[in-house]
Amino acid sequence: MKAVVFPGQGAQRRGMGRELFDASPELVDEASEILGYSLRTLCLDDPHRQLGRTEYTQPALYVVGALAHRQWRESTGGEPDFLAGHSLGEYCALHAAGAFDFATGLRLVQRRGALMAQARGGGMAAVVGLDAARLGELLDEGGFSGRLTVANDNAPRQQVVSGDTATVDALVAHLDARDVRCVRLNVSGAFHSPLMRQAQQDFARFVDGFALGAPATPVIANATARPYVPGRTAHTLVEQIVRPVRWTESVHHLLDQGVTDFVELGGRVLGKLIDQIRSAPRPAARPEAPAAPLEGPAAPVDTPHAPLDSADDTRGARPGTPAAALGSPVFRRRMGVRHAYAVGGMYRGIASAEMVVRLGRNRMLGFLGTGGLPLPEIEQRVKEVQHGLADGQPYGVNVLADHDDPAAERALVDLLLRHSVPAIEASAFMQMTPALVLYRARGLRRGADGRTVCDHRIMAKVSRPEVAEQFMAPAPEPVLDRLRRENALTDEQVRLARTVPMSHDITVEADSGGHTDGGVATVLMPAMLGLRQRAQDRYGYHEPLCLGLAGGLGTPAALAAAFMLGADYVLTGSINQCTVESGMSTEVKDMLQDAGIADTGYAPAGDMFEFGAKVQVLRKGVFFPTRANKLFSLYSHYDGIEEIPEKTRSLLERTYFGKSVEEVWDEVCRYLRSQGRDTEIDRAETEPKHKMALVFRWYFFHSTRLAMNGEGSGKVNYQIQTGPALGAFNQWVEGTELASWRHRHVDRIGLMLLDGAAEHIATACRHWRDTLGAPSA
Incomplete structure (x- = not known):
């Protein structure tokens, strides 16, 4: 070749x-x-x-x-x-x-x-005659690690170092004193640093x-x-x-x-x-180098002695430690990550671009939160993530099922395809939609060995076995046929879609913050593991399915329990919105850092209001859970707003809405027209109960907006989706610097939890060994 x-x-x-x-x-x-x-x-x-x-x-x-x-x-x-x-x-x-x-x-x-x-203020120097390992030792010895970058690894015994002018000059003197050839280059800047x-x-x-x-x-x-x-x-x-x-x-x-x-x-x-x-003989592989993914492009390896951005200043689990071995190596290779750990894409950009970038730079997987955001804003945030990460550094984008407007869901997926987003987190889906199938199938191609290569990964979030089965199966034939007739897929993509599951990585979601079916992890996880085995046997997939666990994960012991239940990876949510990188308002973060385990409750989900779906929310210091449940009770008992007693309606306008029902309806109509959903208005004018649902839904949007903006006058109406895992985390870090959210960084939290989980498992194993009298290894 x-x-x-x-x-x-x-x-x-x-x-x-x-x-x-x-x-x-x-x-x-x-x-x-x-x-x-x-x-x-x-x-x-x-x-x-x-x-x-x-x-x-x-x-x-x-x-x-x-x-x-x-x-x-x-x-x-x-x-x-x-x-x-x-x-x-x-x-x-x-x-x-x-x-x-x-x-x-x-x-x-x-x-x-x-x-x-x-570029000014920087310089470069070529170091000749040393291998990378010996150069690293000399950089450490002279205190240059973290201050200089190995900018060019040209050959086994030729490196070029970049940094500020004074530090490069100091390095030249340091190496010259040790008879190492180091030549100052005639450049104006610290290129490749x-x-x-x-x-x-x-x-x-x-x-x-x-x-x-x-x-x-x-x-x-x-x-x-x-x-x-x-x-x-x-x-x-x-x-x-x-x-x-x-x-x-x-x-x-x-x-x-x-x-x-x-x-x-x-x-x-x-x-x-x-x-x-x-x-030259090849050096032994560096321990921090993650293995290449099973399919698709290999993940890059960190350059030794390259200075880290402030976002990379973390402490905790590192490759080669027990924490780095938790979970499935298949998942870690597939996603190009160091740890079997992910952060979910929280609503309205709470899982911000800053959060996803910080995680990705540390080879941890985060999903950008897009629910409730307009497409132009989503596009801007996707660009921020991509500009903030190098090729191969992991990231993904959340796609929340849109049960009201499938066209909006399709538009979001089209946007993600245009920007070649490598992975999505599919949340709140009840069936395989054309948009999901399109994303999955567009990323399929045949590798050199003839096997199917998956360039688009879907991490499905499920809480019901019947939904999990759909994600474990190949794309539905009717949807593939429809997309082929639209010329959205090629014949080859349709053929390949029949050979792989909709999702290789499925997150089992137990009772959690946000949308929840109130599932119990110890019941759900074993059942899902059984489904996975049956799917693997039935379809004979070459690449194995991985199951993750989410919900209630706020302490090392909780993560340890998840891995012991058989989880290939874990996904955290609530704890991450109370961090520096979170897109939530500072007012809400101040409230969340003081929340306890018993300070959450259940309320109707605004986006699935009529179905009675539930979300878990903060109840300490707010009236939202009580008021949201009251609205659902009214919806259940009356067939239209006009049937609600005048006294109750007046209460809603005064304390819930802060404006008249008519003003709320006008606002709803303006929004629906802006989205091209005029038929919703026509339907509401002939179906009073549907109109009532749309008006009540406005309150859920309004309460989220108040919380995101930190509007003090509307604090009692804040909708803050969170679960008791955050209270457990707060209790765990009580008395430490992490008691304040201003010291909490999303990557550091993940690494601390993983370190603690590994220690928890090791301690338990030692206890079992001593108790059972088994010989040590």
């Missing part, structure tokens, strides 16, 4: 490209017009000594690389099996793979070079103006050392600015794929590095 590679900055030399320019004069002229200066003069003569300046170097190397590929392809008539490029060279690789045209690539590179040239964050943000805004495609030939990304993921081209290029160049890992990956022939175009720099990588 053959790989074509392109060098990056440092490969430039005066006179480069002479024969290429003569062969493609029209492209050279186009490049000069875009750049505003003669590219031929710059590369061949460099009269103003500009070729070594970043803003000129990068466009010049891109053009030479692109023309070299064009000449190579025309002269050989061949196509490579893989493409790769070092830093700037990655743009040449992507152009060669058809991700964007020549002019688009040049405009991107021109802007990238200008932004990187503007977090110090380039401003350039990254400016570049992200620029890239938003372009439509970048997926590579037709696999391109190995510097940031992940794995192939580009479809739909993530722009995001990966933006991340490349601040992420290390993992060249050694990239070459190892290509060798593992069977590449034997490397062709370097546009320079003569990478060949020597590749030879060194090939000939």
Whole structure:
């Protein structure tokens, strides 16, 4: 197999490209017009000594690389099996793979070079003759870990370090005193490090103006050392600015794929590095490296000694510890996470973009909360998550079943497909809808071994066996047929959808905050495990199903119990809305941190009001549970608002609604019209009971809005969905700094719970061993 590679900055030399320019004069002229200066003069003569300046170097190397590929392809008539490029060279690789045209690539590179040239206050140094492990020891010894980034892992004995100027200078002196060759590089900034964050943000805004495609030939990304993921081209290029160049890992990956022939175009720099990588023994795998997912792109590994953002400053379970071994390794590999732990997507963005990013950066899975949010706001938050995470770092988006408006559900899924969201959390579904099936089937393709590859993961949240069975089965044939007739799916996608379950990962939800059927974990989990075995036997899935558990998980002992019941992973909810990253108002967080185990109650669910579905909510300090139950009682006893006694109706207007019923109805009508649901209004005008339901539903929306905004005048009407798990957590951290939500971070909470659960299980096992008199292992 053959790989074509392109060098990056440092490969430039005066006179480069002479024969290429003569062969493609029209492209050279186009490049000069875009750049505003003669590219031929710059590369061949460099009269103003500009070729070594970043803003000129990068466009010049891109053009030479692109023309070299064009000449190579025309002269050989061949196509490579893989493409790769070092830093700037990655743009040449992507152009060669058809991700964007020549002019688009040049405009991107021109802007990238200008932004990187503007960077100040940072520097880089090349360290030669040390392997990564020994360099790490010297960084630790000198106190440089966390202050410097290994920006380029070029070869087993060649690393480049980035950081602020003073720290780089100190490192050079530190290594020089130990007879280690360390050369200060002539650059203006700390490239491929977090110090380039401003350039990254400016570049992200620029890239938003372009439509970048997926590579037709696999391109190995510097940031992940794995192939580009479809739909993530722009995001990966933006991340490349601040992420290390993992060249050694990239070459190892290509060798593992069977590449034997490397062709370097546009320079003569990478060949020597590749030879060194090939000939050097590979180091043992780092313990923190998560195994690649069973299917789809492999997850990236953290770069050693790279400084973490403030969001990564966590303490708790780490790979190699007992906590990291809890749950199913299948789940951890499949989702690309370190721990069998996830955070659910709480309503109206309580599970915020900030929360999901913080979790993802620590290789923990979080779902963005979208319920109740308009599509433009959801799209903006999805972009925030994607810009905040590197390729392969895990995240997902919650999709809440819309029983009133299936078109809205479909519109949300269409949005997530456009943005190539890799996983969704399906909540409150009673059956498989076209939108869910579309999302699942669109992510199916046939792998090189002929097996079905799943690029779109659905984590279903269920509390009823009959619903779980649907998610464990392949997509329903009638829905597949309908989507095929609409040309929403191809014949191949329909065939593949018959070979996999709707969801490989199913969260069993016991009694919990928010929507609940009041299930008991010790009853539900064994029953669901039986269903899973029957589904596995019936359908013969190649990839195993995993069952998680949610509901009531607020202490280490609770998590330990979940794993001992057979859960492959756990999912937490209520405890996470009382954290710094939560999108809930500070007023509500202040209330939640003081909640006890007995301070919650049940109320009707606003989105399923007529069905009598329940949610679990905070009752301490608010009247919402009592008032919500009163509304359902009125709905059950009367056939229309007009039948409600005047005294009661007046009470509703004065204390519940804060306005007249007529004003509430006008507001409801405006909302329904804005959503294109005029038929709902027509129905309400002829069905008084339906109109009453819509008016009462408004109160549930209103009470949630009051809580989210922290409106003090409406505090007694706050709807705060939470369960007793939060009270148990509050009790667990009482007397510690985590008693205040201002010290609670979502990732730290998860790691502490997992650490505690592992210790709880270990202690119990020691007790059982001692009690039963079993010999120790």
